[in-house]
Amino acid sequence: MDGYLTRRRHEQLRAQVRSFIAEEIRPRLPLKGIDARLDPTLIRRMARKGWVGLTIPKAYGGRGEGHVAKLIVTHEIARVSPGLAAELQACQLGLAGLLNLGSEHLKHKWLPRIAHGEILPTITVTGRDSGSHIKGITATAHRDGDEWTINGGKAWIGASHVADIHCVVLRTSEGTGDDCLTAFLVEAEREGVQPLQHQESVALEGFSFGEVHFTNCRIPDANRIGDVGEGEAVASSSSILYGRLNLGAVALGILEAILDAVVQHTTQRHLYGKPLIKHPVVNDQVGKIQANVTSARMLAYMAAHLLDRGEDADAELMTAKYQIAEQAVASATLAMEIFGAYSLFPDESPIAQLLLDAHAMRPPAGTPGIQRLRLGQQAAGLLKSDSWSRRFASPRHSGVLARLSGD
Structure with a gap:
């Protein structure tokens, strides 16, 4: 496209x-x-x-x-x-x-x-004991003058073993109030930072996805990102403005890979003297996948376009992530039917792997249920925070993109 x-x-x-x-x-x-x-x-x-x-x-x-x-x-x-x-x-x-x-x-x-590509960053929010429940974070940072001491573990971190710096969200006060978390920049080579043994996963071949543990890791207050108590804002703005569109982009690529594999298979394999694609049932299935790809492209590119223009795009970003991931899973499932037994063997078809990869897009940056919950709250005017896309993607915000014009 x-x-x-x-x-x-x-x-x-x-x-x-x-x-x-x-x-x-x-x-x-x-x-x-x-x-x-x-x-x-x-x-x-x-x-x-x-x-x-x-x-x-x-x-x-x-x-x-x-x-x-x-x-x-x-x-x-x-x-x-x-x-x-x-x-x-x-x-x-x-x-x-x-x-x-x-x-x-x-x-x-x-x-x-x-x-300039000298260093790689990553974001470090979730823990094994809290998952996507951000206010359940137990890894802590305690202030000691102009320094902080960090203890605890973080899990399911993308690029954890290749990153040079981590944006880490930690508990800095008790309870579940809006100011109980704070974010910090922590260098991977700093004393007290230890990546844990890496585990293989069934999806996303080549993706570094691991854990990091902090043991009495001391960092200066100058490494704090945002104000004390603003950790949830750091995590939420990152997830909404980057994570959801990013994951939608990956899911879109998966969707197109599914379509490419299906088109190749149905045009090259013959049944009853003609290509599979010329059988009405198969043609209908391929048409459904094509429709999913087209609508996913529209969602992803429109959301990114609005974000670059500084428009209110929170709903579009949520919808893009939710719908494209769901369409990828649905299309991979349909492709399994088209490929039949071929789909069960990696050397015969990429579809089984693509189905696992598509499912891996659903939980991060908000599960499908959370996306629907947030969209429902937005429809009813129940969301507490202002639009993240207006706050941080607007050209009026210092240091962020000016309104796009020309080439």
């Missing part, structure tokens, strides 16, 4: 990504096993092209390309390697809190290095 809510520079970027895929990614596929998940080669090469920091403004050494550009890169890579695209988006997500709520000191210190 070229030219949909994009400009010339976007399509030039798309061509660069496709060239990188052909020259660097495809020759290394499939990315299997623990060694592939812990290999930073490809993600660092992408970072050096500036693809992690596409949304970093030029004032901080970035390209200021915006969310449409970020969507293009992640979406295109996900078509051939959902795991690698998931790793890229995890690093993009890692800079969001720093960009949105970090001090000018932290921004000028770290954003240029991220923009």
Whole structure:
């Protein structure tokens, strides 16, 4: 898909990504096993092209390309390697809190290095004991003068074993009030930071997805992101403005990979003397998948376009993540029917793996049930916070993209 809510520079970027895929990614596929998940080669090469920091403004050494550009890169890579695209988006997500709520000191210190691909960030929120319930976080930070001491564990961290810095959300007061959490930037090499043994997972081949434990890790107060008690805002703004669109981009790539595999299979395999695609039942199934792909493209690119323009896009971002992930699962399930027994064997079909990858897009940044809950609350005017997209993606907000105009 070229030219949909994009400009010339976007399509030039798309061509660069496709060239990188052909020259660097495809020759290394499939990315299997623990060694592939812990290999930073490809993600660092992408970072050096500036693809992690596409949304970093030029004032901080970035390209200021915006969310449409970020969507293009992640979406295109996900078509051939959902795991690698998931790793890229995890690093993009890692800079969001720093960009949105970090001090000018932290921004000028770290954003240029991220923009130039010198370092990789990640976001570290969830724990084994709390999952997606952010106010259930038990990992703590206790203040001691101008320093903080961090203790506890974090789990299910994208790019945890290749990241150089972590945006960590920690408990800084008791209870479940709106000010019980605070975010910090913690260097991976700092004393007291320990990545735990990496485990294999069934989905997203090549994706680094692990745990980090903090033991009496001391950091300066200057590493705090946002005010004390603003940790939930750091996590929420990162998830809403970056995480949901990023995951929608990966799910869109998965959807297109499903369609590509189905079209190839149904046009090349013959039954009763004609290609499968010419059988009405199969043609109808392929048509449904094509419709899912088309609507997913519309959702993803429209949400990114609105975000780049500084419009209120919270509902569009939630809807994009929810609908595209659901459509990816539904399309993979339908593809299993089309492929039949072929779908059960990895050497015969990619569909079973794509089905697992599609399911992996559903829980993070809000499960389907949470997305519906939030959308329902928004429809009824019950959401407590102001629009995150207006607050942090607006061109009126200092340090964020100016309104796009021209090429």
